[in-house]
Amino acid sequence: MAWVFLVLAGIFEMIGVAMINKMHRDRNWLSTVYMLLGFGASFLFLSLAMKTLPMGTAYAVWTGIGASGGAILGMLLYGESKDWRRILFICMVLGAAIGLKAIS
Template structure:
């Protein structure tokens, strides 16, 4: 269950990072409130997951999900570059997160 919470925390990290863009420096009230709510949920789920998952692994997985997720969101939502090298680097982040998950059980 800790790994599920960690994964969901990573998804909320993606949500708040994208929300920062939509909040326009916290000048738009609704996106700002939603962004702060996503931050709180993300940090809370991360902290709960860290009760079981080692801190280094949990933080690396959380930031990896966030980094890869926001990079993909940037491509899909904001028409950011989608060249092969960028996609390959996103794949490497995902592979690293998956590797940490697999190795955590050993």
Template sequence: MDWIFLILAGCGEMSGVTFLGFYSASKKKLALVGMVTSFVFSFSLLYLSLQTLPMSIAYSIWTGIGAAGGSLMNMWIFHESRSFKRFFFIFLIIIAVIGLKFVN
């Protein structure tokens, strides 16, 4: 269950970053509510996953999902640059997080 909490926490981080993009573009209160709700959801589930998972692994996976997923979502929703370099570095984030799990 702890891994499910962690993955859902990462998805909440991803959606919080996406709502942050909506809020910075429009300054609408609904986007602000979505952002705060997503981050509260994310932190709550991260807290639950940290009850059994080591913090070094859980935090790196949570951050990796948020960073890589947020970047991909912003490319898709806000039409940010889709250069090879961006995809390459997102790939490196994912590989680094997987590597941390196997090294532990």
């Protein structure tokens, strides 16, 4: 169950990051509320995952999901570069997170 919580934490981290970008573009209070809810849920699920998982593993996987997911959302929603090298490095980050799961 800890890994499910960790993946949920990463997904909510992605939502929080996407809402930061939306907040800067739209300048409305609803984007700020969504950002705070996204990050709040992210920290909640991260704390639940860390009851079982080692801190280093949990943090590395959480930041990997959040960073790579944020980059993917930027490409899909905000027209950021889809250069093959960028996609390669995103895959490397996700591969490292999967590797940490495999050895844990």
